[in-house]
Amino acid sequence: MITYGQACCLVLDLEPTKENRKRAKETLAQVSLGATYLENNGHLEPIALSESKIGKNPYKYRRYPSTPPSSPVSSDIEDTVSDEVEQSSVSSSSSEEDAAPENYSTQGILKMAKLLFTKDNIDTTDLYDKKWLTTQDIFTSLAIQLPRLSSVMTTRQLGLLLSKHHDHFGSPIRKRVNGKFVHCRELFHLKECGNNVIEDDYALFLSHIRASDGDWVNVGYVRKSPGEELPSTRARLITCMAERLKKRCHCRKIFVSDGSTANEPILARDADSGPTSYDGNTQDMFSYFTTKSKKIRLCVIDYAGFSTDPDDIQKTMKLTRSIKELVVLHPHRIEMFTRMELKQESILTKFKCRTGPVHRSKYSGVARNRSSFV
Template identity: 30%
Template structure:
């Protein structure tokens, strides 16, 4: 295997289980015997599953259309890993596709991994479409999403030998590191496997929240119901009319639980969840939908985990992937906690 971050020329050996749990960190160097997925792993350890660079797995897509760029990547293609057994794909959403683009074309350059390349909108679409399921996005949609996201800036005109073209300058991951498919870019299946193998020692519970907006009560209840069903947890707790920046421990001290009668997948509110944490004999894995689903105040987030030592993992469900954090990261790692301070506007977590 080859570490993607750090020295990309320094090989190292790790277990099959480690690769299956965190495949996005490594490039496989397959020998004559190929790779055999593990079937009886030891107890996995919690780790941050945030994808940094995509996982090379399958043969690369067709080359980009000519751009008149003398710095275009000519790296050799890596081996096909046809022996790896892959699960079914998660349908890519707008957020998933933009996240994928930011992995393929990161905002900041990565030494020995990316190369500066000028691409038109058509060239970007041709590149991305080769990785996505057929019909996942249209060229006009992709251009609009990238423009609204703003991460890559505005398009600019550039003169080539024959004409003026319009596009952007990107830090494009070299072709030798883009040997993968869309099916390999989500870790939802690995996470479900992780939950299955730790169920005897760790209970997985979900938490859903609905902000105090001007929407009708019926709309809010429907949102909580859809969120709680989406989580697929053993137990799900919820909070109605709660701000993302509010103190988790202080939520739902009122006695109004009438909404729980209509949200059939929720068994209690925030205070009921805290009571569950105080009485449960197993370790707890807490799952929420997106970073604003639990709390966007770093201090309140730390206070919650300090007060509830039984919670050993926090899982953020992003739809196409999950990010997993352990207690130490949430209590000690400033960069990790700052990821939760992300709320710009209300988001739809029920879809």
């Protein structure tokens, strides 16, 4: 039987070195996924599923041991340090059986809190609710995702952490609720539909990446429309979008078009622009494509993050042969299109969609449309 760390490496297509085992476990833990296997398939065929789903059906989804069965403590095959991110061994009498391998460090808790809550206005009301929340309310919501939260942090400590990051969570104010004065924050809270963070369908995208033949590279493209925001605000929003593409789509390169419109010809964008953040602008991206022999999986946020002009998309794909797949990150799902599919009118029509402003910097990218990966 292979160990949990080795299984995580197989899921993410990494060589099972000590460093990669730790990295793979942390990567899955950050998005509330765990490595599991089906008995019929055997333990050498691991898959990634949400921890909640694994815990609810332990008869179907089997867990991997932390260390090899022959070594109850450790061995040179697995990490010598046991931490809270590590998956517990399967034991019918163990209370740790259903424990999830989330990252319970301060940074791990903060990442989860930022995913669930933000003070910034969000137009996508199908994904977030606007609420007045006390620190206890926030703690309770976090505990749903992090069941062992109360063992590593108190409500008071969480309140101090939120206050330290007031630029994201805002500052608490004194407000009368049900006849009593309480300190609370007005926040946008990720709805229950999005709370299966990073549901098992996200694992299908990971599996697709792993199963892809040839030399592939995932490239992220962030487009920010012209606006009157402060430079610091624009930079923060661009960073949010870039980090979401890195985290959800595993992009190795990020190119940014700061100040282009959704219907502007893609190949002409940033022709007169100077240096930009990350790996360059649109022109730098296409220069990168022409110098690389790898297959490109181009990842964008929302259809308009690429273009709202179907004819221009066809032209771009025709002139850029190295783009083999286009991945579109939505609030609730990830869509993926091959070059051939982008020739179909029914697919291209989806991109002619812009009806109003969309806050792409807030997208969680929970993959829910299984057909996108079949």
